[in-house]
Amino acid sequence: MASTAIEIPCCLCGTMILPNNANQCGTCLAQEFDLKGALQRGPGGSHEIYVYQCRQCRKFERGKYYDYMEPESPELLALCLRLIPALSSSSTSKLHLVDAMWVWTEPNSMRLKVRVTVRTEVQNTTIQQRVIVEMIIKWKQCPDCNREFTNRTWHALIQLRQKRNDDAPRKGLVLVEMALARNPQIRKHVLSVDASRQGFDFYFVSLVHAQTFSSYLARIAPMRIKTTKKLVSTDVKSNTANMKYTVACDMVPLCRDDLVMVHKSAKGCKIPGRLCLVTKVSSTVHLVDGSPRRNILMDSAMTELAPETYYKSGGEKHYITVSSSRRMVRFVVLDVELCNDDSAEHHQLYEGPDSGVSKFALADVEVARESDLGNNDETFSCVTHLGNLLQVGDVVLGYDLVSSVLSGASDWDMENCFQSSYELPDIVLVKKVKGGVANDGDDMNDIGHQKEQEEEEGADGKKKKKSKRKMRRKKREDKKARELEEAAARMGFLEDFNNNDGAEGEHNFEQELANDPELQAELTAAERELAAVAEEKDDADAEAEAEAEAEAEAKDEIYPSEGKATKNDEA
Numbered sequence: 001m002a003s004t005a006i007e008i009p010c011c012l013c014g015t016m017i018l019p020n021n022a023n024q025c026g027t028c029l030a031q032e033f034d035l036k037g038a039l040q041r042g043p044g045g046s047h048e049i050y051v052y053q054c055r056q057c058r059k060f061e062r063g064k065y066y067d068y069m070e071p072e073s074p075e076l077l078a079l080c081l082r083l084i085p086a087l088s089s090s091s092t093s094k095l096h097l098v099d100a101m102w103v104w105t106e107p108n109s110m111r112l113k114v115r116v117t118v119r120t121e122v123q124n125t126t127i128q129q130r131v132i133v134e135m136i137i138k139w140k141q142c143p144d145c146n147r148e149f150t151n152r153t154w155h156a157l158i159q160l161r162q163k164r165n166d167d168a169p170r171k172g173l174v175l176v177e178m179a180l181a182r183n184p185q186i187r188k189h190v191l192s193v194d195a196s197r198q199g200f201d202f203y204f205v206s207l208v209h210a211q212t213f214s215s216y217l218a219r220i221a222p223m224r225i226k227t228t229k230k231l232v233s234t235d236v237k238s239n240t241a242n243m244k245y246t247v248a249c250d251m252v253p254l255c256r257d258d259l260v261m262v263h264k265s266a267k268g269c270k271i272p273g274r275l276c277l278v279t280k281v282s283s284t285v286h287l288v289d290g291s292p293r294r295n296i297l298m299d300s301a302m303t304e305l306a307p308e309t310y311y312k313s314g315g316e317k318h319y320i321t322v323s324s325s326r327r328m329v330r331f332v333v334l335d336v337e338l339c340n341d342d343s344a345e346h347h348q349l350y351e352g353p354d355s356g357v358s359k360f361a362l363a364d365v366e367v368a369r370e371s372d373l374g375n376n377d378e379t380f381s382c383v384t385h386l387g388n389l390l391q392v393g394d395v396v397l398g399y400d401l402v403s404s405v406l407s408g409a410s411d412w413d414m415e416n417c418f419q420s421s422y423e424l425p426d427i428v429l430v431k432k433v434k435g436g437v438a439n440d441g442d443d444m445n446d447i448g449h450q451k452e453q454e455e456e457e458g459a460d461g462k463k464k465k466k467s468k469r470k471m472r473r474k475k476r477e478d479k480k481a482r483e484l485e486e487a488a489a490r491m492g493f494l495e496d497f498n499n500n501d502g503a504e505g506e507h508n509f510e511q512e513l514a515n516d517p518e519l520q521a522e523l524t525a526a527e528r529e530l531a532a533v534a535e536e537k538d539d540a541d542a543e544a545e546a547e548a549e550a551e552a553e554a555k556d557e558i559y560p561s562e563g564k565a566t567k568n569d570e571a
Helices: 026-032 035-040 074-082 143-148 171-182 207-220 307-312 408-417 442-456 468-490 500-515 517-558
Strands: 049-053 059-062 065-068 096-103 111-122 125-139 156-161 192-195 199-204 223-235 240-251 259-262 275-281 285-289 302-305 319-323 329-338 363-369 380-384 395-400 427-432
Touching: 026 125, 035 111, 035 125, 059 074, 074 096, 074 111, 156 207, 171 207, 171 275, 171 468, 192 468, 199 207, 207 223, 207 240, 223 307, 275 427, 302 307, 363 395, 363 427, 380 427
Parallel strands: 049 125, 156 240
Antiparallel strands: 049 059, 059 065, 096 111, 111 125, 156 199, 192 199, 223 240, 259 275, 259 319, 275 285, 285 302, 329 363, 329 395, 363 380, 395 427
């Protein structure tokens, strides 16, 4: 015969229950015990629980690390549950977590509310309550942001330099600026930027970020990279040292459209002892013979120069820049005849990468100076690589070696650098002119100089009495600060800087990428490689954090009184 359990009425509400030590039902027993006070109690017995967040990067503190967590996300909920001391394994309240969910709060209130359902045993009676726990968000700067906002905290420095002897524009630095403006992912680790006489200085927190940045720069422009280190301080007891690293990135001083004299003893070059033109600068320097022979193929007149080959073969001693793009002269094409093409009647021009015609072809071209038209009948004949780009009536830029004046050192170099059978050409054509030549910036400089003079004068028209040395020093400082601000804005480090010249330069760079698929492919490959490196680093950080959590859990199992929260408490 089945036994029947004896039930008794609750001493408070009269509900029939099984006998227990308190003779009360679970509802009446739960009203006598305040579980909210135990859950709302913070560390050390305080009545508030704090969640620390970085004001700059918006990351939450999680032990020794700072991680970014979305509002009302499961990760943030797990962090909040860990911060409740009553739910930890070392607590004496023996509360078991049943359920937890978010309660919506105003984002600007700096408060987080969690509805927690807990279960515990009181006098051999199981009671369950649903309590709302409120937490306060407080600002606390993370170590990374603290290092960024503190002086002398950099550990790696990149010195980007392009050293040229002449006053020609450094096009390599301009290309680097445009590439950095297009890639915000690569410049996010830069602490600060400083402008120098021949380049820029970039400061980083760690050497890994500096090496990633330098590898990206090496895909944009040819350069030689050297890394040096300096001992700042050392700790003999802990066997640690504080090192600072300097990464020197020396760019090849050759720029696009430069006329270069290649020494006859230069190693690693297919066209030594001749005048060459720089057609393109990417990770390598592309050279073409300035006056090629008529009976050779176009591939024989072109070569690529790697930065390692440039510096190993002597650098500027064997690759001498004769003229830069500022000394080019305008010529008018009178006649064009391809050298290796018998069908001269049907001459198809190069109109882009999809036109099906190679960009360069050897041709005999007859030109005349644009300034000589109508004055004399002087013409010049030369062999050029622009056969598929020119037609009669076009305007082309080139170097006039007949009327140009070179220094004595350049004349001596020409006598000793060229091959014995090489004949110096009169004209070297460089590129075709697509539009009118832009005006120089002399008028703008005159206006700026006039404004400076007006500012120096007082209200009565008299000049202020200042020391000339102080005025010159102030002008130099203002000029350096202005150049640094403009360069940082062009590279994208100043987001609120809106400049029309920078937009025009970016538009020109986009057009150059559209006409040069090889450079665009190299930039795309560099960005993909950087993204892969970032993913590998994130995976490594995740694995390190997982190992640290596993060690902490193992420690909690061995020493329960020192642990924080078990997996059942975090469910």
